Amino acid sequence: MPLLEIKHVGYQYAGSGAQSIDNINLTLEANSINVIIGPSGIGKSTLLNLIAGYLKPQIGELRMNDQPIQKASWQRGIVFQDMALYPWLNVSQNITFGPRMRKVPKQQINQRLAVLLQETGLEKFKSSYVYELSGGLKQRVALAREFINQPDILMLDESFSALDNLTRDEMHQILLELWTNTGNCVIVxxxxxxxxxxLGQNIIIMNGRPGTVQQTVTNPYFKSTFDTMINNSEYFxxxxxxLDQLK
Incomplete structure (x- = not known):
């Protein structure tokens, strides 16, 4: 059974006069990392908000583990570009906020926290407040805050776009390591x-007005960098x- 099924989904914002997305069909599995790419304004973020349960489709349905998605849930985490961290809490308190609110046993929370602090390189910053951190460190906190919940689906909405190239590369490695250790479904x-x-095992290409999925392709170059492929004509x-699909 697929983890996530999206069937003929369409959505239109009130007063917009036009569909944002239309006839979206996707099937995603657990233990997969999927990248959605497409021009601005074709509904990529709208699709994530529908998967998260923040929005409800006017047409079609979304199902996780064969159950309809009807509202937001910690089982579907999302990391936004602005991170939305709590400035009045320190790093450890930010990361553990979700499971503390759900009354997860303290020992279990502390065990998960210790592992995530190590995996994200945040151990020496665990008592720092987020306003004391660089943008890259804040993104590590945002990732750890979602992974500590052990969600079935984790979504990242342009989460690394504001980072410099070196910091972005570091975040790629951290994301892949966290995903490898959890086996959840990641959507970027x-x-x-x-x-x-x-980053993408599968690359989902969206385009059109309204936005729709044009093609889903298996990526034979998963984890291959531009530099290592510089002499590979098939890669280019x-x-x-x-790129032609995005025009």
Missing amino acids: ITHDIDEALY SFRRML
């Missing part, structure tokens, strides 16, 4: 074709094919 939105090629042919 990006405008960056090379980020999509590196595949990259060009993706």
